Amino acid sequence: MIVAKRKPIGEIVEMVAPYKKVTVIGCRSCVAICLAGGEKEVKMLVSALKIRNKKEGRKQEIEGFVVERQCEKEWVKEVEEKILGSDLVVSMACSLGAQTIGDMYPEHLCFPGLNTGIFGVPEEQGVWSEKCVGCGDCIIHTTGGICPISRCAKSMLNGPCGGSANRKCEVNLDVDCAWAAIYDRLKLQNRLDLMEKVTPAKDWSTSHAGGRRIYMREDAKLTPHQKKGREAVQ
Amino acid sequence: MKAGSNLEKVFESGMFAVTAEIGPPQSANPEPLTHHAKMLKGSADAFNLTDNQTAVVRLSSIASAVIIMREGVEPVIQMTCRDRNRIALQSDLLGAAALGVKNVLCLTGDHQIFGNEKGAKNVFDFDSIVELQVFDQLRTEGKQVGGEVLKDPPRTYLGCAENPFATPYEWRVTRLAKKVAAGADFCQTQAIFDMDMFEKWMDEIRERGLDKKIHVLAGVIPMKSAGAARYMKNKVPGMIVPNHIVDRMKNAKDAKEEGIKLCVEQIEHLKTVKGVHGVHIMAVAWEEMVPKIVEMSGLLPRPIFD
Amino acid sequence: MADRKPKVVGFCCEKHGMDAAVLAARTGNQFDASVRLVQVPCTGRVDGMHLLRAFEDGADSVFVLGCLEKNCYYDTGSIEGRKRVNYVKQMLTEVGIEKERLEMFNAASTNAWAFPEIVSKMVEVAKKLGPIGGGGMQ
Numbered sequence: 001m002i003v004a005k006r007k008p009i010g011e012i013v014e015m016v017a018p019y020k021k022v023t024v025i026g027c028r029s030c031v032a033i034c035l036a037g038g039e040k041e042v043k044m045l046v047s048a049l050k051i052r053n054k055k056e057g058r059k060q061e062i063e064g065f066v067v068e069r070q071c072e073k074e075w076v077k078e079v080e081e082k083i084l085g086s087d088l089v090v091s092m093a094c095s096l097g098a099q100t101i102g103d104m105y106p107e108h109l110c111f112p113g114l115n116t117g118i119f120g121v122p123e124e125q126g127v128w129s130e131k132c133v134g135c136g137d138c139i140i141h142t143t144g145g146i147c148p149i150s151r152c153a154k155s156m157l158n159g160p161c162g163g164s165a166n167r168k169c170e171v172n173l174d175v176d177c178a179w180a181a182i183y184d185r186l187k188l189q190n191r192l193d194l195m196e197k198v199t200p201a202k203d204w205s206t207s208h209a210g211g212r213r214i215y216m217r218e219d220a221k222l223t224p225h226q227k228k229g230r231e232a233v234q
Numbered sequence: 235m236k237a238g239s240n241l242e243k244v245f246e247s248g249m250f251a252v253t254a255e256i257g258p259p260q261s262a263n264p265e266p267l268t269h270h271a272k273m274l275k276g277s278a279d280a281f282n283l284t285d286n287q288t289a290v291v292r293l294s295s296i297a298s299a300v301i302i303m304r305e306g307v308e309p310v311i312q313m314t315c316r317d318r319n320r321i322a323l324q325s326d327l328l329g330a331a332a333l334g335v336k337n338v339l340c341l342t343g344d345h346q347i348f349g350n351e352k353g354a355k356n357v358f359d360f361d362s363i364v365e366l367q368v369f370d371q372l373r374t375e376g377k378q379v380g381g382e383v384l385k386d387p388p389r390t391y392l393g394c395a396e397n398p399f400a401t402p403y404e405w406r407v408t409r410l411a412k413k414v415a416a417g418a419d420f421c422q423t424q425a426i427f428d429m430d431m432f433e434k435w436m437d438e439i440r441e442r443g444l445d446k447k448i449h450v451l452a453g454v455i456p457m458k459s460a461g462a463a464r465y466m467k468n469k470v471p472g473m474i475v476p477n478h479i480v481d482r483m484k485n486a487k488d489a490k491e492e493g494i495k496l497c498v499e500q501i502e503h504l505k506t507v508k509g510v511h512g513v514h515i516m517a518v519a520w521e522e523m524v525p526k527i528v529e530m531s532g533l534l535p536r537p538i539f540d
Numbered sequence: 541m542a543d544r545k546p547k548v549v550g551f552c553c554e555k556h557g558m559d560a561a562v563l564a565a566r567t568g569n570q571f572d573a574s575v576r577l578v579q580v581p582c583t584g585r586v587d588g589m590h591l592l593r594a595f596e597d598g599a600d601s602v603f604v605l606g607c608l609e610k611n612c613y614y615d616t617g618s619i620e621g622r623k624r625v626n627y628v629k630q631m632l633t634e635v636g637i638e639k640e641r642l643e644m645f646n647a648a649s650t651n652a653w654a655f656p657e658i659v660s661k662m663v664e665v666a667k668k669l670g671p672i673g674g675g676g677m678q
Contacts, residue, residue, distance in 0.1 A: 009634035040589065044631065047592035052635035054596070054673040153345050154316075154356075158363035158412060160405075161342045162397030162424055163471045170471035171345045183402050196408060198416050201320065201364045201379050 002030040003120035003128040004094045006041065007113055013052055015111050016088060021061045022049075023086035024113065025079060025101070027070040027093035034128055037092030037114050039066045045092065045113065070097025076104055083108055119150075136206030136213065142194050144185030149202075151178035157199040236373070236419060237391040239336035240308040241280040243539045244512075245420065245449045250505055251512030252533050253310060253422065253451055254278040254524045256302065258293040264301045267293070270521050271305035277525040278515070279536055280337055282422075285312040289349025296326060299335045310393065311335050314343025319359040320368065320379055327369055331388030339393040339422065340365040363416050366392060370417025392417055397424035398435035400472040407438040414447045421448050422514040425455040425466075427475040429503065436509050445509030452504045453514045456497035456523055460484040494523060494530070501531040546573040546666030548659065549599040551590065553583045553606045553621075555613035559649035560605070571656075573663040582606070582614045583621030583644075591628045591642060600666035601641045603658060608646045618646055637672060640665050 006012075016022050024042050032038025046064040053060050065082055067075045070093035076083075083089055083101060088109050091098035094116040101110040120128035133150045140147050149155045153171040159179030163170030167180040186192050204210065222230065235242060244251045254274065259266040274281065283298040299309035311330055313323060330338065342362040346354045360368065368379045369392055376387035394413045398406050410421060426432045432452070439445055457463050460483040467475035479496070486492030501513050513531075517524050528534055548571075552558045558579050576599075580586055583606030594602045604625050606618035625644040633639045643662065647654035 009631060013635060040587075044588055044592055044628075047589065047596050048631050048635050051592065051595050051632070051637060051672060055636060057673055154342055154358045154361065156342060156358070156361035158361050158409075160400065160402070160409075161361070162395060162400045163344075164400045164402075165471035167401045168471070171347050173471075177401065180402050183405055195405075196412070198363055198367055198412050200367060201360055204359065 001033060001120065002094045002096070002117055003034040004031050004036045004114040004117035005034075006036055006045070006092070007115055009045070009048060012045070012090065012113055013049065016049065016060070016062075016090060019060070019088040019109075021086045022063075022088050022090060023082050024049075024062065024064040024090045024092055025070065025082070025097075026064070026066040026091075027068075027097050028066055029069045029093075031092065031094055031097075031114060032066075034120070034122075035126070037094075042066055042092050045090075067093075067097075070094075071100050073100065073104060076100055080105075083110075134208065135202075135204070136210075137203065142199070143182045144189060144191065144194075146178060146182045146185055148178050148182065151176075151181075157202060237336040237389040239280070239391045240539065241310065241337050241420070242391045244279045244537060247537065247539075249537055250533065251449070251451060252278040252515070252528055252536060253280050253282060253512065254515040254517065254521070255282040255284065256298070256521060257284055257287065257518070258295065258298040260290065260292050262293065264293070267298050267301045268305060271302040271307045273522060274524055275305060275307050276536055277528045277534070279512075280308040280310045282310045282312060282339060282514075285314045285341070285343070286317060286349070287312075288344045289316065289346040289351065289354075291349070291351060296330050296333070296335065299330070300333050303334060308337070309335055310337035310339055312339045312341055313365065314341045315358050315360045315362065315365055316343030316346065316356050317354075319357050323360070323365065324368065324372060324378055327372060327388050327390065328384075331390060336389060337391045337393060338369065339395065340369065340418070341395055362394060363412055366394060366413055366416035366418050374417075391419055393420045393422060394418040395422050395424070397472050398426075398432055399424055399428065399474040403431075407435060407442065407444070410439065410448070411442060411444055414444060418448055420451060420511075422451045423453040424472060425453045425516060426500065426504075427466075427473075427479050429500070431474065433507060436507055440509045445511075449511040450509060451512040451514040452507070452510050453516060454497050454500050454504070455516045455518060456520060456527060457483060457489075457493040458520060459489045459493070460486075462493075494527060497527055498530045501527070501533070505531075544671070546663055547598055547600045547671070548573050548575045548662045548666050549578065549594040549602045550575065550659070550662070551578045551580055551583065551586045551602075551604045553585075553613075553617070554579050554581055555607060555649070560647050560651055560655040571659055571663055573659075573666060575659055575663070582612070582617035584612075584614060584617030584619075586621050586624060588624050588628045588631075591625065592631070595632075595637070595641070595672060598671070600669065600671050601643075601662045603642070603662045604644045605655070605658060606644070606646055608648055611648065638669055641669060641672075 024046055026037040026042035042064040046062050049062050065079055069075050083105055090111050090113045092113045098112045118130040119132040121131050123129050131150055135149045152159055153169055160177050164177040164180055167177050169175045169177045256270045283295045285295040286292055295311045299311045302309055340362045346356050371377050373387050373390045376384045396410045463475055463480045463483045466473045504510050583604050586604055604621050606621050609618050612618045622644045629639045629642050645658045
């Protein structure tokens with residue numbers, strides 16, 4: 001899932017300083033699961049900001065709310081009144097949520113309270129590791145189920161490099177060398193032949209390098225006629 | 235002859251080759267390069283110009299190559315995949331060839347976290363093996379990786395690096411085999427301190443007939459102190475320095491002298507290892523010792539071909 | 541303002557923390573401060589939000605008192621308590637509040653002298669740093 005983490009509070013303190021009425025809005029989905037912007041985190045941030053104001057003797061109205069999933073307009077609409085009634089929204093959702101609010105209410109300011117982040121897997125409680133960078137052309141069936149683009153610091157296709165020592169990555173010794181892991185996995189599966197051939201250059205046009213990507217399911221899209229019908233009902 | 239470089243000619247003649255390194259300066263001043271070229275001329279068959287090694291910004295490899303060529307010294311440029319995409323890499327290969335640079339070492343490259351521009355956006359469009367494959371196709375068929383065929387392909391002699399001391403150890407010979415398949419003509423190894431481990435690697439190289447397909451240059455580093463030995467042992471991932479080497483440096487009366495002696499011994503031994511076609515001397519921050527080391531190893535004079 | 545007594549809030553676990561407090565009270569200890577104790581079943585139950593609310597509502601200093609880590613009645617409760625205290629200490633630092641205002645302590649119930657020592661310490665902190673936002677004692 002998407003994993004984010006709260007911006008340093010010092011940064012948030014500076015962001016909200018000029019505003020009289022601040023609304024903090026979190027999300028119950030990904031960021032709640034990774035303990036960055038769920039209900040509890042929103043409450044704690046609001047409290048910390050209030051304590052800060054107490055120290056500075058500053059008058060500022062701060063409120064906190066959570067929506068089910070901030071990247072979906074229907075749920076954001078539920079707190080429309082709160083958004084419109086504030087000078088600044090601080091979003092404790094991932095950037096998708098923050099931008100949804102921004103796109104829906106362009107005249108209102110919405111600042112990000114989190115830094116997004118990674119496609120992460122919970123390795124153990126409290127630890128999420130990156131295992132995908134969305135290259136758009138998944139080849140993990142050729143690498144024993146381990147993604148080298150995300151898990152190798154150099155995104156190699158023919159690894160490991162010469163810096164792999166004790167099966168650890170030279171860039172971060174806490175991280176396993178992805179290619180040593182791929183080697184072990186393919187050996188276990190009796191498919192080392194996959195590593196023996198030269199893997200040619202990757203086509204990066206399906207990744208973000210190729211430009212901002214839009215995914216569609218044509219059969220799920222509404223025709224203009226259908227859209228009109230829906231609007232009439234709403 | 236693929237490119238007709240001096241290094242290629244030495245290999246083709248069957249002589250034991252010698253290469254060394256010149257580290258480009260962290261400045262726009264070409265003088266240190268000219269100085270080193272003049273000092274080292276005649277002590278090796280070709281000199282590597284590193285490419286922003288350890289991700290530290292330095293005078294570029296290709297520019298450095300042209301500067302030393304003015305002194306009549308042959309370069310080996312290095313091209314890492316960290317800073318350039320396929321457009322720039324292929325373009326630089328054409329540029330290098332047009333400037334008369336023939337030897338090209340293909341490397342994946344040190345991650346920028348090691349250098350002085352940690353906030354840089356890295357590229358890694360290729361890894362070293364893809365780079366070899368792409369350059370090989372460019373020089374043999376004139377064909378770009380994207381398919382377009384160019385007139386007047388570059389005449390290039392391709393090299394690679396390999397590290398017998400990185401994990402997984404049992405994979406390191408196959409990795410060299412992949413580089414051979416991708417088009418590498420010569421290979422420079424990481425510095426050798428564990429001679430037994432290196433010789434085991436060479437045994438497997440010969441078993442698989444790879445010594446007939448690629449010229450291996452064994453890497454050596456002359457050490458200045460026991461501290462240097464310890465640093466390489468403990469702080470450099472992928473380097474193995476046995477304790478007896480560290481002890482030898484520690485117990486020496488004159489560490490620098492011992493370091494040179496040890497290096498020469500290593501080279502003398504490497505000359506006898508079957509399948510090793512030369513030596514690559516990486517005298518880090520000690521380039522001035524190269525002529526002495528080569529001489530003491532009985533490898534002077536270097537051959538001159540027309 | 542100068543007459544305002546320092547306000548200290550303490551979260552004590554019922555198994556050991558409160559016992560120590562009761563023992564100390566029985567030996568007649570007095571403090572020149574308003575000390576409010578909140579009993580929790582285990583300091584692992586103390587949430588970061590409880591600690592922040594205490595400060596929001598006017599506490600000058602806050603402490604959490606639980607079992608010795610190797611002897612927690614609920615096994616790892618006081619370990620969790622310490623984690624949360626540390627997390628909130630970090631948050632306080634980031635909003636410019638002195639981290640000394642919040643502290644975690646571990647004691648055994650038989651330690652009659654630990655409790656008054658802890659409270660004295662936190663009263664000192666409250667006196668020295670004054671209320672958050674000024675109007676202090678200095």
